[in-house]
Every structure is written in structure tokens, then in C-alpha cells.
Amino acid sequence: MRGLQRAVLALGLGLLVSVVVRFLGGDATVPSTGGWRELSGPDLR
Amino acid sequence: MSTQQIAVIGAGILGVRITRELLGPRAFGESPNRSITIVTRRNDRLNLLRNQFGSSVSMLIDQSGDAQLPDEITTVIIARAAGEQYKIAQQQLSLGRDVITTTDDPVEVQRLLKLHASATSVGKTLVVGASFAPGLSCLLASHASTLLDRVDEIHIARHGAAGPACAAQRLRALRGTATDWRDGSWVKRPGFSGRELCWFPDPIGARDCYRAALADPLLLVPVFPKIERVTARLAATRRDRVLAPFPVWLPAPSEGGIGALRVELRGERAGEREWVVYGALDRPAVAAAATAAVVALWFGSAQLLTSSSVSPGATGLAGLGATSELLAELALRGVRAAVFEGSQGS
Numbered sequence: 001m002r003g004l005q006r007a008v009l010a011l012g013l014g015l016l017v018s019v020v021v022r023f024l025g026g027d028a029t030v031p032s033t034g035g036w037r038e039l040s041g042p043d044l045r
Numbered sequence: 046m047s048t049q050q051i052a053v054i055g056a057g058i059l060g061v062r063i064t065r066e067l068l069g070p071r072a073f074g075e076s077p078n079r080s081i082t083i084v085t086r087r088n089d090r091l092n093l094l095r096n097q098f099g100s101s102v103s104m105l106i107d108q109s110g111d112a113q114l115p116d117e118i119t120t121v122i123i124a125r126a127a128g129e130q131y132k133i134a135q136q137q138l139s140l141g142r143d144v145i146t147t148t149d150d151p152v153e154v155q156r157l158l159k160l161h162a163s164a165t166s167v168g169k170t171l172v173v174g175a176s177f178a179p180g181l182s183c184l185l186a187s188h189a190s191t192l193l194d195r196v197d198e199i200h201i202a203r204h205g206a207a208g209p210a211c212a213a214q215r216l217r218a219l220r221g222t223a224t225d226w227r228d229g230s231w232v233k234r235p236g237f238s239g240r241e242l243c244w245f246p247d248p249i250g251a252r253d254c255y256r257a258a259l260a261d262p263l264l265l266v267p268v269f270p271k272i273e274r275v276t277a278r279l280a281a282t283r284r285d286r287v288l289a290p291f292p293v294w295l296p297a298p299s300e301g302g303i304g305a306l307r308v309e310l311r312g313e314r315a316g317e318r319e320w321v322v323y324g325a326l327d328r329p330a331v332a333a334a335a336t337a338a339v340v341a342l343w344f345g346s347a348q349l350l351t352s353s354s355v356s357p358g359a360t361g362l363a364g365l366g367a368t369s370e371l372l373a374e375l376a377l378r379g380v381r382a383a384v385f386e387g388s389q390g391s
Contacts, residue, residue, distance in 0.1 A: 034387010036246045036324060043384070044188075044373040 048078040049345030055124030056085035058208035062334030072342040126210040145172040154260040161359040171359040176333035178203040185308040185323040187363035193312040202243040204280035205304025207330035221258030226275040245305035246324040254278035264361030304329035322385035
């Protein structure tokens with residue numbers, strides 16, 4: 001019985017941690033080169 | 046030069062902004078002659094409209110929803126909520142008017158495209174989905190395609206929504222079923238699937254984007270008959286995803302924040318695999334209104350009168366054959382597009 005309680009507790013904790021990690025997420029990798037250039041006159045001919 | 050008579054049906058955020066765009070002093074390098082009528086279903090909007098536009102715009106009340114417009118009207122812009130535009134478009138087309146719809150509901154877009162034969166028979170044009178996405182997204186895809194010899198894939202992503210009706214449609218799209226074009230057939234996928242990190246123009250930056258029931262592929266595939274893949278995604282947060290099944294208790298703001306578009310094309314240029322990424326950054330209601338208004342003004346512009354006239358039928362903006370002119374006029378009105386130049390796969 002005690003073993004089952006520990007297993008349920010461990011599963012619950014694991015689930016909680018995974019939910020927190022899932023929703024916090026991490027920073028995306030920023031492109032190292034390049035950028036946006038506005039389309040101007042010559043582009044729109 | 047004759048006066049172009051334009052009616053705007055719908056006086057919500059989008060309808061009022063479209064009217065304001067139509068009143069601009071210049072369009073396509075000229076000072077056009079035009080007369081504008083705005084149609085509303087609500088009496089309480091009349092005072093607000095009178096305060097905004099005074100006598101420069103004629104106003105009509107249409108409580109029955111069956112707008113009876115003066116005979117002189119030649120072009121009609123429908124700015125009602127998505128899902129309410131088909132019946133009006135069909136009616137106005139049968140009366141021999143060019144019609145511009147702003148819907149982004151894929152079911153309604155499909156129905157509108159089926160009016161192609163009716164539009165052709167009366168010799169008029171039905172423009173489907175002249176808003177932010179679809180609309181501006183179709184113009185960007187059409188323009189980007191000129192940079193490639195062959196286009197294999199088009200991937201569109203959108204961030205943001207305009208007014209409350211647009212926010213409701215965004216939620217319906219995310220809860221709905223996406224229709225992607227893949228290897229010559231339509232593939233149904235559940236909304237909120239296929240998460241992809243998409244980079245929008247700054248300051249929006251990177252956003253998670255999910256499949257959703259969007260109309261862009263339905264309008265782009267007929268214009269690019271040899272295309273292999275067309276997809277459209279909406280930016281959403283993890284919180285949106287978790288709360289999606291539950292009813293929304295808080296009303297959407299009267300106007301959303303800054304929105305963005307990302308249009309990526311993959312294909313071939315000079316025998317090598319190439320990609321082109323276009324973007325746009327603006328308030329969705331502002332960009333949508335400018336797009337619809339510019340298309341209406343284009344119908345009446347002298348440019349159109351001197352060149353071959355627009356072919357009748359139902360089409361999205363990419364099929365109008367005036368991509369550069371429309372984008373240039375939009376740029377003059379502050380709706381500017383950008384191209385991503387740099388590392389592949391960003």
C-alpha cells in the first residue's frame with residue numbers, strides 16, 4: 001500500500017513538473033543573420 | 046471623367062475605416078471622382094457616422110438586411126461579419142455591380158468562389174476575401190511568386206485580429222478544421238495541430254503558429270495550378286490552446302493590437318532551390334480596410350480604363366492581375382510590406 005502511495009505521489013509530481021515546463025517553454029533561437037527590408041518603389045514595379 | 050459610385054455595406058470598425066480610405070484625396074496617382082454611400086443596420090450608428098463623415102458620405106439604414114441601393118452604384122464593398130456576406134454578394138452581383146467581399150470564413154469563401162459562373166454571365170467581378178488575410182496575404186504571395194521561376198509551396202501565417210467579429214472568427218478558425226493543399230488534393234487537419242515557430246516582422250518576432258480553418262489556400266490554389274503545397278496558420282499562445290474548448294466570458298477588445306503577416310514561398314530559381322519570405326506589420330482592421338478600399342478604387346481608376354479591363358468572374362486578390370499596382374498604392378497609404386533577407390529557415 002505504501003509503495004502504491006509513493007508511486008502515485010511520484011507520478012503526480014512528475015505530471016506537475018512536466019505541465020510547468022510545458023507552459024513556461026523556452027526562448028526561441030533568434031536568426032543569427034538577416035533581417036526585414038521594406039519593399040520600396042523598385043520592388044513594386 | 047465619370048463619377049465612381051461606391052457603396053460600403055456594413056458600418057462596423059471595418060466599414061468605417063474603408064469609408065475613410067475611400068475618401069482619401071488621391072488614388073493611383075489621380076484625384077478620382079467618387080460618391081460614397083455607407084449602409085448600416087443600426088440607427089444608433091447614424092449619429093456617429095454623421096459626426097465622422099458629415100455630408101461627404103450618403104447614409105442608408107437597412108434594418109431588414111436587404112440593402113436597396115440607388116441604381117447608380119457600380120461597386121459594392123461588403124464589410125459585414127464573416128458568414129453574412131454571401132447573400133448580399135449574390136444579390137448585388139445579380140443587379141450588375143462589381144462586388145468586393147471581406148470575408149475570411151473558408152466555408153463562405155468556397156460558396157462565393159462558386160458564384161464565378163454567375164459573375165461571368167453578368168460580366169462583373171466578384172473579389173473574394175479583400176482583407177488582411179486573405180487579401181493582403183494573397184497580394185504578397187502573388188508578388189513573391191514573380192521572384193521565382195517555379196513555385197512549389199506557399200505557407201502563410203497570421204498574427205492578430207481586428208474587431209470583435211474578427212476575434213470571434215479567429216477563435217472559430219482555431220477550433221475548426223484546416224484545409225491544406227498537398228500534392229494535388231485537399232487534406233483536412235484539426236485546428237491547433239501542426240505547431241510551427243514563425244518569425245514575423247519586428248516587433249512581433251517569433252510566434253507559435255497552428256493550423257486553423259483559414260481561407261487563404263482556397264484562394265491561392267486556383268491562381269497557382271501547379272503548386273504542390275499551400276498551408277495557412279494562425280499565431281496562438283499555449284493559453285489559447287488550453288482554453289479553446291471553453292466558452293469565452295471576456296468580450297474581445299473593440300480593436301485588436303498590431304497584427305502581422307508572413308508569407309513564405311519555396312520553389313526554384315535558375316535551377317536551384319530558393320525561398321522568398323514576405324511580411325507585413327499593421328493593425329489588421331487598418332490593413333484590411335485599405336486593401337478593400339484600394340481594390341474598389343482600382344476598379345474605377347483611369348489605369349484600368351486605359352488598359353485591358355479586369356476579367357469578370359469570382360477571384361481572390363492574387364487573381365486580379367494588378368498585384369504591383371495594388372501593393373504600391375497600399376504602400377502610399379502606409380500598409381507596407383517587407384522582405385526577409387538572410388539565413389534560410391528563419
